Amino acid sequence: MPEGQIIKALSGYYYVHEEGSNQIWQCRARGVFKKRGISPLVGDYVSFEPSSNGEGTVTEIAKRRNELIRPPIANVDQALLVFSIEEPEFNQILLDKFIVHIEKADITPIICLTKLDLAATLDGIPEEMEIYQKIGYEVFITSSKTKIGLSDVEEYLKGKTTVFAGQSGVGKSTLLNELDPSLQIETGEISLKLGRGRHTTRHVELIRLPSGGMVADTPGFSQLDFSSIEAEELSGLFLEFRDYSEQCKFRGCLHQNEPSCAVKSAVEKEEISSQRYQNYLQFLVDIQSEKQKRRY
Numbered sequence: 498m499p500e501g502q503i504i505k506a507l508s509g510y511y512y513v514h515e516e517g518s519n520q521i522w523q524c525r526a527r528g529v530f531k532k533r534g535i536s537p538l539v540g541d542y543v544s545f546e547p548s549s550n551g552e553g554t555v556t557e558i559a560k561r562r563n564e565l566i567r568p569p570i571a572n573v574d575q576a577l578l579v580f581s582i583e584e585p586e587f588n589q590i591l592l593d594k595f596i597v598h599i600e601k602a603d604i605t606p607i608i609c610l611t612k613l614d615l616a617a618t619l620d621g622i623p624e625e626m627e628i629y630q631k632i633g634y635e636v637f638i639t640s641s642k643t644k645i646g647l648s649d650v651e652e653y654l655k656g657k658t659t660v661f662a663g664q665s666g667v668g669k670s671t672l673l674n675e676l677d678p679s680l681q682i683e684t685g686e687i688s689l690k691l692g693r694g695r696h697t698t699r700h701v702e703l704i705r706l707p708s709g710g711m712v713a714d715t716p717g718f719s720q721l722d723f724s725s726i727e728a729e730e731l732s733g734l735f736l737e738f739r740d741y742s743e744q745c746k747f748r749g750c751l752h753q754n755e756p757s758c759a760v761k762s763a764v765e766k767e768e769i770s771s772q773r774y775q776n777y778l779q780f781l782v783d784i785q786s787e788k789q790k791r792r793y
């Protein structure tokens with residue numbers, strides 16, 4: 498049976514790129530998936546059965562390496578977390594929220610700071626970026642307007658499947674258009690009145706870039722709550738806490754109010770960024786209070 502990868506899902510159809518060919522097959526999913534509560538995702542490697550009308554039926558889904566629910570996509574190597582320096586203004590708590598969710602899904606986060614042309618001087622680059630570089634995250638600083646940094650991003654996407662994530666209006670679609678001008682993805686002018694971009698990307702689709710690599714522009718990560726994350730696992734999703742955690746006095750230390758906490762002393766010694774730690778505490782409280790609510 499032919500095999501391929503789902504590159505688009507729209508209105509109950511799955512568009513399967515047949516392996517070793519350029520053909521795209523419009524497929525339905527076999528009924529049994531629904532019964533078992535499984536829905537095929539963009540990025541899934543599948544077997545499919547061509548039918549006489551030129552369409553096909555997805556008959557099997559290969560085991561996923563990872564998956565995200567919103568946006569619905571599977572088998573991703575890395576997530577490009579796109580944040581603009583201005584319009585909208587850089588938001589570190591949102592960046593940390595993205596990182597936590599991406600780390601949880603076992604996908605590598607990469608940070609891309611856009612709209613450098615809007616930073617008045619180079620001093621306008623948020624100094625927080627150094628924190629992330631020190632943790633070991635790749636950071637790119639770009640402007641689609643002046644074309645700065647675009648080839649570095651392009652190089653990093655080669656041979657990988659990358660999902661673009663970030664608030665509406667930060668310049669994801671514009672960046673993709675720069676990487677492949679034939680795409681002509683709709684971009685949104687910032688509404689001055691609302692101060693945010695229009696939602697112009699409506700479905701998830703994997704696109705093959707001319708330079709190699711697959712990318713997904715997405716309608717956004719709508720659900721960034723912590724319902725799927727346990728308090729005990731949160732600190733493992735802050736990578737720079739990991740080595741310290743092992744030295745805390747109490748096993749399962751949440752680095753909150755416990756005595757002899759190695760994470761807290763690392764914050765005091767400025768070995769861990771206090772902003773990152775504050776965001777950690779904020780998320781921890783969110784998780785704990787969500788749990789409380791579910792209990793009653």
Ligand SMILES: Nc1nc2c(ncn2[C@@H]2O[C@H](COP(=O)(O)OP(=O)(O)O)[C@@H](O)[C@H]2O)c(=O)[nH]1
Pocket residue numbers: 611612613614615639640641642643663664665666667668669670671672683684685686687694697
């Ligand atoms: N000044 C400036 N504006 C940009 C840049 N990149 C995108 N924009 C603008 O930001 C707005 C939102 O861009 P868009 O790509 O639709 O954002 P998306 O919602 O993340 O896909 C549009 O008006 C773009 O023209 C940039 O590098 N510099």
Ligand SMILES: [Mg+2]
Pocket residue numbers: 669670671683684685697698714
């Ligand atoms: Mg867009």
Ligand SMILES: [Zn+2]
Pocket residue numbers: 742745746750751752753755757758759760761
């Ligand atoms: Zn601790």
